Structures are given as C-alpha cells and as structure tokens.
Amino acid sequence: xxxxxxxxxxxxxxxxxxxxxxxxxxxxxxxxxxxxxxxxxxxxxxxxxxxxxxxxxxxxxxxxxxxxxxxxxxxxxxxxxxxxxxxxxxxxxxxxxxxxxxxxxxxxxxxxxxxxxxxxxxxxxxxxxxxxxxxxxxxxxxxxxxxxxxxxxxxxxxxxxxxxxxxxxxxxxxxxxxxxxxxxxxxxxxxxxxxxxxxxxxxxxxxxxxxxxxxxxxxxxxxxxxxxxxxxxxxxxxxxxxxxxxxxxxxxxxxxxxxxxxxxxxxxxxxxxxxxxxxxxxxxxxxxxxxxxxxxxxxxxxxxxxxxxxxxxxxxxxxxxxxxxxxxxxxxxxxxxxxxxxxxxxxxxxxxxxxxxxxxxxxxxxxxxxxxxxxxxxxxxxxxxxxxxxxxxxxxxxxxxxxxxxxxxxxxxxxxx
Numbered sequence: 575x576x577x578x579x580x581x582x583x584x585x586x587x588x589x590x591x592x593x594x595x596x597x598x599x600x601x602x603x604x605x606x607x608x609x610x611x612x613x614x615x616x617x618x619x620x621x622x623x624x625x626x627x628x629x630x631x632x633x634x635x636x637x638x639x640x641x642x643x644x645x646x647x648x649x650x651x652x653x654x655x656x657x658x659x660x661x662x663x664x665x666x667x668x669x670x671x672x673x674x675x676x677x678x679x680x681x682x683x684x685x686x687x688x689x690x691x692x693x694x695x696x697x698x699x700x701x702x703x704x705x706x707x708x709x710x711x712x713x714x715x716x717x718x719x720x721x722x723x724x725x726x727x728x729x730x731x732x733x734x735x736x737x738x739x740x741x742x743x744x745x746x747x748x749x750x751x752x753x754x755x756x757x758x759x760x761x762x763x764x765x766x767x768x769x770x771x772x773x774x775x776x777x778x779x780x781x782x783x784x785x786x787x788x789x790x791x792x793x794x795x796x797x798x799x800x801x802x803x804x805x806x807x808x809x810x811x812x813x814x815x816x817x818x819x820x821x822x823x824x825x826x827x828x829x830x831x832x833x834x835x836x837x838x839x840x841x842x843x844x845x846x847x848x849x850x851x852x853x854x855x856x857x858x859x860x861x862x863x864x865x866x867x868x869x870x871x872x873x874x875x876x877x878x879x880x881x882x883x884x885x886x887x888x889x890x891x892x893x894x895x896x897x898x899x900x901x902x903x904x905x906x907x908x909x910x911x912x913x914x915x916x917x918x919x920x921x922x923x924x925x926x927x928x929x930x931x932x933x934x935x936x937x938x939x940x941x942x943x944x945x946x947x948x949x950x951x952x953x954x955x956x957x958x959x960x961x962x963x964x965x966x967x968x969x970x971x972x973x974x975x976x977x978x979x980x981x982x983x984x985x986x987x988x989x990x991x
Contacts, residue, residue, distance in 0.1 A: 578612035674703040690721040708738040724754040761790040828858040896924040912941025946975040
C-alpha cells in the first residue's frame with residue numbers, strides 16, 4: 575500500500591498525527607501519479623496546506639505541467655489569495671492544452687470579484703477553444719443567474735437544453751429557469767418549470783419557491799398548503815414563516831397568522847417583518863396592547879428602527895394617541911420622510927393645531943403625491959380648512975386611483991366648491 579493511501583486511511587480514522595507521518599513519507603517516496611491523486615483528494619477534503627505542498631513538489635519535478643499551476647491557483651482562491659492565483663494562471667500560455675481550463679478558473683475569480691463582464695469574456699474565449707463543451711455553456715448560464723441577469727440566464731439555459739438534450743447537468747436547470755422566470759414576474763411559466771423540477775427531485779427550496787409563485791398568481795390555498803408542508807419538513811427553515819403568516823393574514827385568518835408569526839419570532843428573533851405582522855394580526859384580533867407591545871419590542875432591538883417606529887406611529891394614528899405620535903417621530907434617525915410628515919400632520923390635526931398640520935401635509939406631499947390614502951386624507955383636511963379648489967384637485971386625483979370610493983364621488987358631486 576502506498577503512503578498516500580495510508581495517509582488517507584489515517585485521516586478517515588481521525589489519527590492526524592499518523593497521517594502527518596505518512597504525508598511526509600508519501601512526499602518523498604510515492605510515485606508522481608500517487609502523489610497527484612493524494613493532492614486531489616486532500617484538496618477535496620480541505621487539507622489545503624498539504625495539497626499545496628504536494629502540487630508544488632510535483633511542479634518542481636515537471637515544471638511544464640500547466641494543470642498543476644491551475645490546481646495551485648484553485649488552492650490560492652480557496653485561501654483568498656487572489657493575486658497569487660492570478661500569478662499561477664498567468665503562467666499558463668495560450669498554446670497550452672489546459673489553457674481553456676485556466677480561462678474558466680480566471681472567470682471564476684472575476685465573478686468572485688464582482689466583475690461579471692470580464693468573467694463572461696473569459697468564458698466566451700474558452701468556448702471558442704472548446705465549442706462542444708456544455709460545461710462552459712452551463713458556466714455562462716450560472717454567471718448570468720448569479721449576476722441577476724435573469725432574462726439572459728433563461729435564454730442561455732434554454733439554449734443549453736436545446737443543443738445538449740442528453741447533457742447530465744450537475745445543476746437542476748428546470749429549477750434555475752423556474753426561479754429566473756419568477757424573478758422577472760413570469761409566475762405562470764415559472765410554476766411549470768418548478769413543478770417539473772419537483773417531479774424529478776423534491777427539495778424544501780423548490781417547494782418554497784413554488785409556494786411563492788402560487789401566492790403571486792393568487793392561488794393562496796395551494797401556497798399555504800405548500801408552505802405548511804415546508805415547515806413540517808424543516809422547522810428551522812426560517813424563510814417560511816413570514817410568507818406563510820402574510821398569506822394567512824391576507825386570507826383573514828388572523829389568529830393563525832399571529833401564531834405563525836410568533837413561531838417565526840421564536841426561531842429568528844431578529845426578523846423585523848415578523849414583529850410587524852404579529853402586531854397587525856393582533857390588532858385585527860382586537861388585542862391592541864399586544865399589537866403595540868410587538869412594535870415596542872422590535873424597536874428595542876434597534877433593527878430597522880425607523881421602519882418599526884413608523885409602524886408604531888401608524889398604530890398610534892389609529893388609536894388617536896396624538897402626543898405619542900409626535901414623540902415617536904422625534905426619535906427617528908431620518909425625520910425627512912413622507913410617512914413621518916404625514917403622521918405628524920395627522921397628529922397635529924387631531925390636536926387641533928391646524929397650522930402645524932398644514933405645514934406637515936405640505937412637507938409630505940412631494941413624497942406622497944401618488945399614495946391614495948394620503949391624497950384622500952390631505953384632500954379632506956384642505957376641505958375642512960376651506961381650501962376648496964385645492965381639496966377638489968387632490969380628491970379628483972385620489973379618485974383616479976380609487977374610482978369606487980362612493981363617499982368621495984358623492985362629496986364631489988354634491989358639494990359646493
């Protein structure tokens with residue numbers, strides 16, 4: 575038995591001291607092909623320092639072996655030594671038999687560095703050298719997908735399936751196409767690909783993506799059923815709690831929504847939106863103290879605190895706690911926000927401080943001029959203040975967004991402006 579095999583056996587047995595002894599013996603006594611196999615195995619299981627030493631040893635014995643330089647570059651990448659990786663790859667000449675492989679490795683580096691354009695050019699250069707290699711096409715697909723170029727990714731994945739129908743891809747292409755379609759809003763088509771992918775192999779991630787697509791096409795019951803299944807398969811899959819609670823809330827199942835939101839908070843106490851949804855669900859159940867408590871709790875965590883404070887201000891508007899609204903808005907990190915100005919306008923209006931209210935409505939308007947609820951509220955305020963033409967203009971703008979608000983329709987038809 576070679577010392578290389580003895581080393582691997584010692585590693586599998588957990589005897590690292592003996593493995594180190596066998597490593598040194600393999601380095602000096604094993605055949606080159608045995609050392610190469612050992613280096614590859616060590617790289618795969620994360621013994622990068624030893625693999626690096628073996629590859630360098632082999633390169634000293636055969637300095638023209640460019641494949642070793644690529645292996646050394648891959649180790650450097652794993653160790654985040656990017657300049658060293660480039661140094662090794664630059665030593666592979668365009669005339670080398672493995673130059674295309676060096677281009678693929680170089681493309682990986684540029685993708686890691688967030689320079690997808692250069693990565694793409696390297697992959698296309700490799701494709702010219704190896705025009706019938708589907709793995710290069712797949713690498714381009716994956717680059718577009720990772721770079722969020724979903725339309726381009728879909729086209730590339732489709733071409734790959736067309737040109738290499740028997741290609742045994744290490745990536746689930748149907749899943750990739752389905753996810754890409756969902757990201758560009760083509761949910762019906764996405765469902766077809768995701769369902770096909772699940773038929774081949776069911777995973778939590780696929781079921782989750784499919785459930786979200788069902789929600790987007792308003793098949794809420796199917797979405798709920800699938801999300802519940804995901805949760806039963808793995809309660810630690812934290813992403814499932816918010817969409818499930820939200821859909822239950824949308825369906826008016828507020829008690830269930832609250833239970834799921836609370837369960838999600840237990841699993842991930844730093845998920846801001848779960849506190850917001852728990853608060854809204856509790857409010858719908860007339861549990862107003864609990865609704866406020868959820869918001870105050872998440873504010874205490876200082877996570878997206880401005881957003882949570884605005885949620886609390888919204889709650890306080892409903893409860894007509896006007897002094898508290900002013901107080902919570904005063905603690906915002908960024909007070910120049912449309913919602914903040916609007917809540918202050920409503921607070922001062924409720925306190926009959928109409929001049930201040932008017933000032934805050936004016937401040938809010940540039941931020942909120944397409945928000946229907948704001949337009950209605952501001953229009954009615956102006957009407958009460960006797961600014962009838964301005965009120966009429968805002969309420970007509972509101973009706974363009976909400977034409978079936980019969981109260982405002984009637985008001986505009988019957989009121990004297």
